[in-house]
Amino acid sequence: MNAIIKREMRLGLKNLLIWAVTVGGLGFICTLMYTSMDGDMQEMAEQFSNMGAFADAFGMSTLSIATLNGFFATEVGTVHGLGSAMFAAFIASCMLSKEEDGHTGEFLYSLPIARWKAVTAKAVAILLNLLIFTLICGAFYVLGFAVLKEDIPWEKMIRFMGSMCLMNVEVSSIAYFLSAISSRNRMGIGLGVALIVYTYDLMGRVVPSMKDYLFIGPFSYTNASEIFGGIDAPKYSIMVACIVIVLAASAAYVTYTRRDLNV
Secondary structure (H helix, E strand, O other): HHHHHHHHHHHHHHHHHHHHHHHHHHHHHHHHHHHHOOHHHHHHHHHHHHOOOOHHHHHOOOOOOOHHHHHHHHHHHHHHHHHHHHHHHHHHHOOOOOHHOOOOHHHHHHOOOHHHHHHHHHHHHHHHHHHHHHHEEEEEHHHHHHHOOOOOOHHHHHHHHHHHHHHHHHHHHHHHHHHHHHHOOOHHHHHHHHHHHHHHHHHHOOOOHHHHHHHOOOOOOOHHHHHHOOOOOOOOOOHHHHHHHHHHHHHHHHHOOOOOOOO
16 A cells, blocks of 8 residues: 555645645635735725625635735635645546556555555545645645735634635535546646535635535635634535545445456
């Protein structure tokens, strides 16, 4: 198992660094933009807060973008949320199917290792990638506050990054299941899953009749404006996330270990 984990980490290192530096770097740049817009920020905050559904969708009615915390939550929160979800789907959606699609399974499954151990090793590699991605991005965001010589809201920042990491695990578990049932690269479908759950959250914050069902989506407990505003995650949202992770991961195990592989 250790050999498979090391192999997957080595093969995915380039993609991990590209995604982490891109998403984290964009968040860092957005944070620094706060100073250049500081003079007009109060007027902009008042205008945005009165934009009804648009302000609700992006959290501008919860926090004022005239403050650094509010600006970070609305701008960087959106960038990191969508970017990290797409990265999670990207690495998980082809983790298993690539062995059949690239005909490398002929070598992998000829080794004296049970198939369930290979599935476990690849799942561990995904989790390690997500953890490293979160740490790199978090370092960029903390650096942004430090460069601006602002107090770093450690408690809220840790909660934000931790919630995002859990969301990424949830999205990747769904994409991992898709990878387990397919013999082809389904990266496009995996990325589509990330976009669908993101769109569901936006719609839920705009359409009044959907707000009571926001807890179903993984973005419900990662809303940066609510986290930095001191608002608790929707009731049952974390529980639903854990259930989805367990069910999707279990389904991936059962499906992949029992079906015939085209290697």
